[in-house]
Amino acid sequence: ATILAQAHRQYGAGRAELTAKALYLSCVMQYPLYGVTLFPVTYKGYWAHGPNVLLGVGSEGVVLVRPTDKVVLAEYPYSNIAALLMDPVDNGLTISLTHHGQHDGHRYVVLGHEDSNTGGQDGQRCIVLESAQKNEAAWLMAAYSPVLANGLADEPPRRAAPASERSRLAAALKSARRALVDSGMLRRPTEASAGNFLRNTLRRLSKHRLEKMRLDIAAEGQGESYKNFPAGYWCWARSLPHSLTKLNEAEEVAAMQIFKDIMSHAGLTATHEGSSTNLANNNSVAQDSDSDDRVALAQALLQRCLQKDTLLCELYMQLIKQTTEHPEPCSRVSARHWALLCAAVGAALPPAKPLRRLLLAHLRYRGTALHHGEEGKFARRAEQVALSIAQVPRRLAAPSKEEVLCAAARRPxxxxxxxxxxxxxxxxxxxxxxxxxxxxxxxxxxxxxxxxxxxxxxxxxxxxxxxxxxxxxxxxxxxxxxxxxxxxxxxxxxxxxxxxxxxRLFLGERPLQTSCAAEMELLYYQVLHSVRHDRLPIETDEAVMLAALHAQVVKGECAGGGEECALAAGCVLPARLAQPALPAPAVRLHHLALRGTPPHLAMQRALTLASSWPLTRATIFDVMQSFTSNWPRALWLAVDARGLTLLRRGSRAALVSHDHDQLLAVSPAPRALLLVTRADRKHAKLVLSTDQAYQIATLIKDYIEAVRGPVSPAVAAAGEGAAS
Incomplete structure (x- = not known):
């Protein structure tokens, strides 16, 4: 309080309020974070500053700030930021950097000292953060740098297509409809009988219903009728008297259930008289509680139709009909019809070519003619998915809940x-x-x-x-x-x-040696992961060297009593080699010997050390054997580019090895694997129990193909079984 009083007498006494405010602002503007909005975030990844940091968004760029003392840890100008990506499900925010931004456009400040290459951060391609305020942070960055808004905004506004283009697409749609009629897939619409016509005309009709009938007759007269298929056949309807495609009796019942599910998904419940009750106008609480049921209904409907081609064609015909000329195109009912069509397109395209042609023509015409509405956005999104889905195998299971919701939101x-x-x-x-x-x-x-x-x-x-x-x-x-x-x-x-x-595949004479900094870091941590979970057995002296190298990578120079060495050893070594079994003085001595070694060079030395271990380049599987009592029942099967090796678990000593050239057949089963090798070797036939038989067979096949080309039919058949 005494210091504050003295400062007030020296700088503030006798000054006007406006002058004091101006002096206050001139002082505050010297603060490095002046004008920067801070958001609490969680840094996803390993670095020396911990996960909890602050993301600062300013007019010139973004900064990462330490919460305790507000020290700026990293700076990224907007010119070095390529794009922003918001996780639509979780609170993730990814900041992608340009090539220039990976090396020259930022600096790192560690413990208050500026450094241009500290902690192995230089050269990173993106920053992954988590924050509950991701939307506020992302849009604030986009406000400062409008270029970054391209990855955040919805579909940009589209200009209306020329009349000639719309006429061409309308003609293509008409041609696709006629081709589908000529294919004989469709069931002819029923005509009203004379008795029904007489009974209906004898009813008392109101003036409103008479006017509606005149409009319907006029519209039908202007529309096209091809082979007794009127224009109203292709348009939205509240009721469906029968299936649209030719089906047998059992499939006819399923087709009517499909229409009922489509209407229920849209929020409409069909009645016996053909009218409908709108369920889409309920309150928001009811709508939220009904969302999960609607998604489950869509999944069940798609699952039934994916199991049979005839029902899938019927589903598409009904969805095309319900998304054509809806009386309320901007309503929630129409949007749900389109959302279901988008989900169906993402699962599988119609198996019949004429129907597939009609679907694409329908989507193209609707996407162009209705360019400004929700229907046009859904149509363009469905067309993009349809063109991409044609190049991949058809799926046999219904999409997940997330995929259905993403289809309704028109987002990936x-x-x-x-x-x-x-x-x-x-x-x-x-x-x-x-x-x-x-x-x-x-x-x-x-x-x-x-x-x-x-x-x-x-x-x-x-x-x-x-x-x-x-x-x-x-x-x-x-x-x-x-x-x-x-x-x-x-x-x-x-x-x-x-x-x-x-x-997955370690090929070449030196697979752990690379000039790519990103790959070196991936290989380094993959080796550490295998060592930590004891899938890569090492000796005590090797563990001492590895712990010291990792301490140099993550902690830097040896500071004092070796506490950083103990922490590094606990992070990378299995329990059997960690404290107190690991000699701490030896780790500290090795760490002191690495003084002045940069992190990337320490990683390279660790990979060089790991290259001398026989199992570093192999993928290890847990297997069981019962064909000999000379070996333990529980074994390891190591598969690498050279061949196969059986070992005791936790040991480097090989019991038997076979090169890939010696394999005659690989036969996987759900819980067993048969390996047949040349008869001149001992243990030429190996029967192993494992739940990963197909994974082992596929890995063997991929290694053989990578080394010497296509494999023999016996091994190829094993690989095909693994893929299935």
Missing amino acids: MHVRVLLLDGKQHGLVFGPAATADHLVTMLREKIGLTDAATGYALYEVCANSTPAGAGERALAGSERVGDVLARWEKAGATAAACRLVFKK
């Missing part, structure tokens, strides 16, 4: 991929995306060069014991939407099952 799906260095990357993808598509996107995002090959996505279950026993490498052609649907069906959450990106 989102998934987080975990790297073994602790970073998470959010990827957005469409219904047609496969595992290869996500791998390509992730490689570009983290900056892997073309020389970095052999990477794959793994489906990992958190409850698997030991680590690695429950992981499964996704096939390149496997659709990511099917993986999410399988997780949802099994009741697994994002915490229980996740996607992990890591190297």
Whole structure:
């Protein structure tokens, strides 16, 4: 208080209020964070400053700030930010950097000292953060730099197409309808009999109903009728007397149930008289409670139709009809019809070519003619999905809840991929995306060069014991939407099952030596992950060297009593080698010997050390054997580019090895694997019990193909069984 009073007498006494405010602002403007809005965020990944930081958004760029003392840890000008990506499901915010921003456009301040290359952060491609205020932070950045708003805004406004273009698309739609009629797939509409006409005309009609009848007759007269298929046949209807395609008696009942489900999904309940009750005008509480039921109804409907081609064609005919000339095109009912059509297109296209042609013509015409409304946006989104989905295999299971909701919101799906260095990357993808598509996107995002090959996505279950026993490498052609649907069906959450990106095939004479900084970091943490979970057995002296190298990577120079060495050892070593078994003085001495070694060079030395271990380049599977009593029942099967090796668990000593050239057949089963090798070797026939037989067979096939080309029919058949 005395200091404040003295400062007030020296600087503020006798000054006018306006003068004092001006002096106050001139002082505050010297503060480094003046004019910067701070948001509490969580940094996803490993770095020396902890996960809890502040994201500062200012007029010149964004900064990462330490919460305790408000020290600026990193600066990123807007010129070095390429794009922003908001996680549509979680609170994730990804800031992608340009190539210039990875190296020259930012600085790092560690413990109050400025450094241009500290902590291994230089060269990163993006920053992944979590914050409940992600929308406020992202749109504030977009306000300062409007270029960043391109990745946040909805579909930009479209200009109306020329009249000639609309006429051409209308003619194409008419031609597609006629081709479908000529194909004989459609059931002819029923005509009103004379008795029904007489009975209906004898009824008392109000003036309103008479006027509506005149308008309907006039509209039908102006429309096109082709082979007794009037124009009203293709338009929205409240009731459906029979199926639209030719079906048998059992399928006819299913077709009527399809129409009932479509109307129920839209919020309409059909009655026996053909009228309908609108359920879409309930209060908001009822609508929220009904959302889950609507999604479940859409999933059940798609699941039934995907199992039979005739029902799938009937579903598409009804959806095309219900999305044509709706009486209230901007209503919630029409939007739900279009949302269901988008979800169906993402699952599978119509199997019949004439119907597929009609679907595309319908979407193109609606997307162009209704360019300014919600129907046009849905049509354009469905057309994009239809064109992409034609290149991938058809799915046999209904989409997940997230996919149905994304179809209704006209936005792509989102998934987080975990790297073994602790970073998470959010990827957005469409219904047609496969595992290869996500791998390509992730490689570009983290900056892997073309020389970095052999990477794959793994489906990992958190409850698997030991680590690695429950992981499964996704096939390149496997659709990511099917993986999410399988997780949802099994009741697994994002915490229980996740996607992990890591190297699968180790090829070449020196697979752990690379000039790519991003790949070196991935390989380094993949080796540490294997050591930490005891899937890569090492000796005590090797553990001492590895702990010291990791301490140099994450903690920097050895500061004092070796506490950082103990923490590093606990993070990377298995329990049997951690304290008190690991000699702490020896780790500290090795750490002192690394003084002056930059983090990337320490990583390179650790990978050089790991290259001398025989199992570093192998994928290890847990197997059981019962064909000999000379070996333990529980074994390890190591598969690498050279061949197969059986070992005792936790040991490096090989019991038997076979090169890939010696394999005659690989026959996987759901819980067993048969390996047949040349007869001149001992243990030429191996029968192993494992739940990962198909994974092992596929890995063997991929290694053989990568080394010497296409495999023999016996091994190829095993690989095909694994893919199925």
